[in-house]
Amino acid sequence: MRMIALIIIVLSGGLLLYATQDFPQWADPASPASLHLSPHYIQKSMEETSVPNLVTAVLADYRGFDTMFETTVIFCAGVACFMLLRISRQTPEDRYYRHISTGVTIHIKDGGKIPDKSKEFERIDTMWTPFDLVIKTVCRFLIPFIQLFALYVIAHGHHSPGGGFQGGVILGASIILLAISHNLRTATKRMNEKLIGLLCVTGVFIYAGTGALCLLIGLNFLDYSALASVLFLDPVSARSFGILIVEIGVGIAVMATMIWIYNNVSSAGKYDEGL
Amino acid sequence: MSQHYPALLVIVPLLSAFLISAAGWLNKRLCFPIAVAALSVACFSSVLLLFQVLDEKVVLYKLGGWSPPWGIAYSVDYLNGLVLVVVSVVALLNLIATQRNVEQEFSEKIGAFYTLYILFVTGLLGIVVTGDAFNLYVLLEIASLTGYGLIAMGENRAPLATLNYLYMGTIGASFYLLGIGYLYIVTGSLNMADISAILPSLYHSKTVLAAFVICIVGVWLKMAFFPLHAWLPNAYTYAPSAVSSLIAPLMTKVIIYVMIRLMLTVFTPKYIFSTLNVSDSIVWIAVIAIVMGAILALGQRNLKKMLAYIIVAEVGYMVGGAWLGNRAGMTGAILHIANDALMTLCVFLVVGNIVYKVKGYAFEDLKGLFRKMPFTMGAFVVGAMSIIGVPPTCGFFSKWYLISGAIQAGHYGFMVALLFSSLVNVILFFRVIEISYYEPFENHHGQESHPGKIAEAPLTMLVPLLIVAAGLVVVGVYTGDIVNHIIEFAIPKGIV
Numbered sequence: 001m002r003m004i005a006l007i008i009i010v011l012s013g014g015l016l017l018y019a020t021q022d023f024p025q026w027a028d029p030a031s032p033a034s035l036h037l038s039p040h041y042i043q044k045s046m047e048e049t050s051v052p053n054l055v056t057a058v059l060a061d062y063r064g065f066d067t068m069f070e071t072t073v074i075f076c077a078g079v080a081c082f083m084l085l086r087i088s089r090q091t092p093e094d095r096y097y098r099h100i101s102t103g104v105t106i107h108i109k110d111g112g113k114i115p116d117k118s119k120e121f122e123r124i125d126t127m128w129t130p131f132d133l134v135i136k137t138v139c140r141f142l143i144p145f146i147q148l149f150a151l152y153v154i155a156h157g158h159h160s161p162g163g164g165f166q167g168g169v170i171l172g173a174s175i176i177l178l179a180i181s182h183n184l185r186t187a188t189k190r191m192n193e194k195l196i197g198l199l200c201v202t203g204v205f206i207y208a209g210t211g212a213l214c215l216l217i218g219l220n221f222l223d224y225s226a227l228a229s230v231l232f233l234d235p236v237s238a239r240s241f242g243i244l245i246v247e248i249g250v251g252i253a254v255m256a257t258m259i260w261i262y263n264n265v266s267s268a269g270k271y272d273e274g275l
Numbered sequence: 276m277s278q279h280y281p282a283l284l285v286i287v288p289l290l291s292a293f294l295i296s297a298a299g300w301l302n303k304r305l306c307f308p309i310a311v312a313a314l315s316v317a318c319f320s321s322v323l324l325l326f327q328v329l330d331e332k333v334v335l336y337k338l339g340g341w342s343p344p345w346g347i348a349y350s351v352d353y354l355n356g357l358v359l360v361v362v363s364v365v366a367l368l369n370l371i372a373t374q375r376n377v378e379q380e381f382s383e384k385i386g387a388f389y390t391l392y393i394l395f396v397t398g399l400l401g402i403v404v405t406g407d408a409f410n411l412y413v414l415l416e417i418a419s420l421t422g423y424g425l426i427a428m429g430e431n432r433a434p435l436a437t438l439n440y441l442y443m444g445t446i447g448a449s450f451y452l453l454g455i456g457y458l459y460i461v462t463g464s465l466n467m468a469d470i471s472a473i474l475p476s477l478y479h480s481k482t483v484l485a486a487f488v489i490c491i492v493g494v495w496l497k498m499a500f501f502p503l504h505a506w507l508p509n510a511y512t513y514a515p516s517a518v519s520s521l522i523a524p525l526m527t528k529v530i531i532y533v534m535i536r537l538m539l540t541v542f543t544p545k546y547i548f549s550t551l552n553v554s555d556s557i558v559w560i561a562v563i564a565i566v567m568g569a570i571l572a573l574g575q576r577n578l579k580k581m582l583a584y585i586i587v588a589e590v591g592y593m594v595g596g597a598w599l600g601n602r603a604g605m606t607g608a609i610l611h612i613a614n615d616a617l618m619t620l621c622v623f624l625v626v627g628n629i630v631y632k633v634k635g636y637a638f639e640d641l642k643g644l645f646r647k648m649p650f651t652m653g654a655f656v657v658g659a660m661s662i663i664g665v666p667p668t669c670g671f672f673s674k675w676y677l678i679s680g681a682i683q684a685g686h687y688g689f690m691v692a693l694l695f696s697s698l699v700n701v702i703l704f705f706r707v708i709e710i711s712y713y714e715p716f717e718n719h720h721g722q723e724s725h726p727g728k729i730a731e732a733p734l735t736m737l738v739p740l741l742i743v744a745a746g747l748v749v750v751g752v753y754t755g756d757i758v759n760h761i762i763e764f765a766i767p768k769g770i771v
């Protein structure tokens with residue numbers, strides 16, 4: 001069996017090498033890829049979309065339809081993780097609580113619990129992490145700056161590398177950092193599961209909804225120039241702002257999906273109390 | 276509005292999937308109606324789109340308003356116009372038929388289930404409608420990812436089967452992407468029509484050859500063509516019944532459409548049939564696929580897995596027909612996409628009904644079911660006749676075209692394989708029918724306290740099933756019209 005696998009790998013590698021013989025030269029300005037479509041993007045993207053970063057122009061406008069579905073792929077991943085991992089009904093379980101000031105741990109059987117708001121007891125389970133002053137303080141200081149930077153990355157995708165995907169990941173990472181440095185329960189208190197699920201869908205809906213709005217106004221799907229009449233702009237600037245709107249949608253969707261997947265995977269779908 | 280049908284077809288299900296996901300959090304009862312409404316709109320626009328194609332030959336839709344080589348364009352012609360109708364109709368009928376199964380199996384996560392269901396259909400519709408090779412990959416990702424999620428929700432062994440499917444499917448999709456990347460290096464374009472216009476000067480390029488091989492192997496992996504089929508039987512068997520009756524009829528058929536699209540539109544018939552000299556060997560692989568699929572199906576002791584192996588054989592039919600290189604074979608392959616989708620839906624819906632009532636699909640669970648579920652089993656007989664190829668059901672006609680294609684091409688091996696698999700199908704289905712007709716019903720789950728509880732499935736499950744069964748005959752009767760008005764024009768003039 002190993003032999004067969006080895007033969008297949010060598011054969012496919014050989015095929016790939018064989019194909020490179022007819023490749024254009026490395027960085028050849030006369031290669032088909034740089035002659036056919038690229039000149040149009042390079043020369044026209046500014047006057048057609050008024051986006052200085054032409055990668056963003058191609059990604060979110062010329063081929064914006066692909067990007068919408070890439071965002072949907074991320075959404076799918078979030079929903080699939082939720083569907084596969086989330087355990088909604090749990091059998092009554094034993095719980096452990098620790099009295100914070102004395103350090104005495106009590107064991108409650110058959111699903112009994114101490115009121116959530118209790119300040120004197122903390123629940124001890126797989127999600128419980130011991131208190132660590134340095135980590136918690138550093139993270140508490142860092143998180144706002146991470147989030148600010150994420151917003152910058154989303155908003156600045158027009159002019160510099162960045163955009164919704166990168167910004168959304170950074171934004172999501174800030175909440176995940178909160179969950180790691182404190183515990184999952186602290187993070188879900190800030191953003192509960194329902195909110196995350198709804199944010200996730202809101203993000204993709206903003207993208208696809210913007211497209212559908214263009215269609216309703218009377219142009220083709222995702223033709224942002226239709227937004228000119230809504231945003232009171234000329235059609236070219238409307239394209240630029242249309243891109244910003246969908247980038248914000250992407251950012252929200254990516255952030256929420258990141259957190260959603262982290263929550264489901266890290267707690268094996270149990271969260272805290274069940275739905 | 277009529278110029279927007281290609282977009283509406285994909286966008287309405289997409290937006291509805293998001294609404295369903297939100298409804299899953301807010302009010303679960305809304306999920307199913309939104310799903311039905313979305314797929315009804317998709318169905319409606321696909322039918323209108325087909326009529327539009329009959330008038331205008333090709334319907335082009337520029338997404339974002341950008342012209343094709345620079346932006347993404349949807350391009351609907353006779354070939355995908357037909358497949359779009361099949362996909363949306365099958366998905367809608369299955370959605371309605373399996374409502375009860377879904378409630379039974381996913382009561383808590385109904386929102387997530389229908390979100391993935393509708394996104395899966397969106398992905399398939401997007402694959403079929405697009406005229407852009409990379410856009411096809413993105414939608415393939417959506418269809419695959421949601422498919423993995425849906426299949427993994429099945430029985431105990433489903434997650435393992437899904438993992439296997441995930442590895443194989445990911446390799447298949449990556450191969451396709453790699454092939455498209457190679458094509459982009461030498462042509463500089465991603466639009467299918469544009470690529471095929473540039474390719475003739477590159478017919479002897481080694482890169483194009485490698486791109487072709489990689490793309491085709493990639494789609495073979497995704498469609499479970501014989502030596503690459505290992506993921507399919509377990510994945511389709513252990514999936515929840517509502518999911519297997521969605522994915523089994525549609526996924527492999529849509530990927531076969533992708534293969535035919537690559538052959539006819541991207542690489543062009545001249546390249547694949549004249550420049551390359553591979554069609555004969557591929558038909559021989561198809562012969563092996565058909566024979567092995569039939570033999571492996573014989574060895575199964577449960578209905579669902581037997582049907583899964585029949586799909587492996589049917590994939591061989593269509594690949595072989597497409598690669599015969601003549602008009603009759605290609606007609607048979609395209610017609611069989613539609614027919615096989617319908618008959619697979621029919622038999623898998625029957626399995627769904629049986630699982631709903633009997634909670635099992637092993638052969639022993641089928642004993643005496645003709646008495647208990649006469650309509651369900653009646654539909655099963657129609658579906659079985661169609662798969663065997665008995666006139667006037669539609670399965671007969673596509674097999675007829677495939678066999679006459681094989682004779683025209685002088686490929687008697689393929690003809691013998693088709694006849695052999697029909698004979699094996701006779702054995703397979705009559706064995707099932709015999710068990711369920713002659714053997715007395717037993718209470719096999721030790722539920723002696725509830726004797727005679729098994730009865731016919733509820734009407735919401737039965738009516739769509741009977742519609743599908745009637746559809747098999749109707750499509751069979753109107754085969755001539757479908758071939759003369761649609762498929763005839765879907766095949767380029769170059770193929771005789």
